[in-house]
Each structure stands twice: as structure tokens, then as C-alpha cells.
Amino acid sequence: MKKLIVATKNQGKVNEFRDMFSKYGIETYSLNDLDTPMPDVEETGTTFEENAQLKAETIADFLQVPVLADDSGLEVDALNKRPGVFSARFAGEEKDDQRNLEKVLDELNGIENREARFVCALALAIPGKETIFERGTCEGRIATKSFGESGFGYDPIFIPKGYEETFAQLPSEEKNQMSHRSRAIQQMETSIQDILT
Numbered sequence: 001m002k003k004l005i006v007a008t009k010n011q012g013k014v015n016e017f018r019d020m021f022s023k024y025g026i027e028t029y030s031l032n033d034l035d036t037p038m039p040d041v042e043e044t045g046t047t048f049e050e051n052a053q054l055k056a057e058t059i060a061d062f063l064q065v066p067v068l069a070d071d072s073g074l075e076v077d078a079l080n081k082r083p084g085v086f087s088a089r090f091a092g093e094e095k096d097d098q099r100n101l102e103k104v105l106d107e108l109n110g111i112e113n114r115e116a117r118f119v120c121a122l123a124l125a126i127p128g129k130e131t132i133f134e135r136g137t138c139e140g141r142i143a144t145k146s147f148g149e150s151g152f153g154y155d156p157i158f159i160p161k162g163y164e165e166t167f168a169q170l171p172s173e174e175k176n177q178m179s180h181r182s183r184a185i186q187q188m189e190t191s192i193q194d195i196l197t
């Protein structure tokens with residue numbers, strides 16, 4: 001089986017990458033699976049693409065193999081697209097999913113416009129070549145409270161367009177058919193297959 005390293009420590013993302021790439025005959029390895037300590041990457045970018053590039057290129061330079069990275073987050077229209085690139089650390093540096101989603105619910109308290117979207121930027125860094133970028137989005141709205149147990153991050157408060165349940169209430173296969181991440185991966189598939197053959 002072909003192998004691909006994804007430069008992430010987020011196990012929620014890893015589970016989704018693993019499911020989606022297995023359909024393409026690709027085995028996924030994350031930073032959590034590697035024995036050698038990897039360089040720490042500070043997410044200093046102002047866009048999802050910049051942060052994905054930093055993560056992918058740092059690890060690809062270090063390992064000298066192709067590396068994929070994902071920088072993603074939630075944009076809430078009534079909050080001027082916040083939390084955006086700060087989604088993981090919205091309520092503090094400790095990256096607490098529960099506190100992050102409570103902060104979004106608090107800030108939206110009493111606000112009618114609950115439109116939001118998930119964004120996923122993927123960067124594929126290939127040593128000696130230009131990095132390749134793809135982006136996927138998923139439109140939806142923020143629920144009035146938390147519903148459901150599956151998924152990760154803001155899934156319990158995000159209702160995708162055309163649905164009445166949150167991502168955390170839907171089976172993971174259903175989320176993976178329409179999510180920002182799956183859309184970005186579909187766009188990236190040919191580039192990944194090219195470098196892995």
C-alpha cells in the first residue's frame with residue numbers, strides 16, 4: 001500500500017484522513033505515529049494556506065519526503081469570520097474544544113445571523129518542488145447549543161446546509177462525504193497519486 005505522511009497532531013483530523021485515503025489505497029501516517037521527534041511548527045500565518053504551508057514544508061524539509069498538511073477552522077459571519085485561523089486556540093493556548101465551542105455560542109448569544117462555514121486548506125510539500133495548495137469549504141450554521149458526540153472540534157455546534165443535525169450527530173461517513181476536508185482532498189487526489197507512484 002502507498003504511504004502518505006500528514007503533518008498533524010490532531011487525532012480527529014487523522015481519523016478522517018485515514019478513512020478517506022484508504023479508499024484511494026493510501027495508508028496515512030501522522031506526526032503521532034513517528035518515533036523521531038519532529039520540529040515544532042509555530043502557526044504564525046494570517047491565512048489557512050500560510051499555516052498549512054508552514055506545517056507541510058517544515059516536516060517535508062526535515063524528512064525529505066512529500067508531506068501533506070491541513071490548516072482548517074470555522075468562519076462565523078456575525079463574528080467577522082472569527083475564530084478563523086485561531087479556531088484551535090480561540091479560548092486559549094491549551095486548545096480546549098469544549099471551551100472553544102462555548103465561546104462561539106456565548107458570542108452568538110442573541111444574534112440572529114448564525115451563518116458559518118468550515119474551511120480546510122491543504123498544502124502538499126514535495127522536496128525540491130513548488131508546494132501545491134487546495135481548499136475545501138462547507139457552508140452551514142451555528143446551532144443554539146451543543147448536540148451529538150461524534151467528530152471533534154466544533155462539530156457539535158455546526159449544522160451543514162440542507163440538514164437539521166450537527167456534524168456530531170451525523171455518521172462519520174456522512175460528514176466525510178460533504179465536509180470541507182473531503183472536498184479539499186478530492187481536489188488534491190490527482191497530485192497525491194502522482195507523487196506516490
Ligand SMILES: O=c1[nH]c(=O)c2ncn([C@@H]3O[C@H](COP(=O)(O)OP(=O)(O)OP(=O)(O)O)[C@@H](O)[C@H]3O)c2[nH]1
Nearest residue numbers: 008009010070071072073074087088152153154155
Ligand atoms: O468541528 C470541527 N470539525 C472539523 O472538521 C474541523 N476541522 C478543523 N476544526 C477546528 O479548527 C481547528 C484547526 O486548527 P489547526 O488546523 O491548527 O489544527 P490543530 O492545531 O488542531 O492540529 P494541527 O494539524 O495543526 O497539528 C481544530 O482544532 C478544530 O477546532 C474543525 N472542527
Ligand SMILES: [Mg+2]
Nearest residue numbers: 010043071088
Ligand atoms: Mg494547529
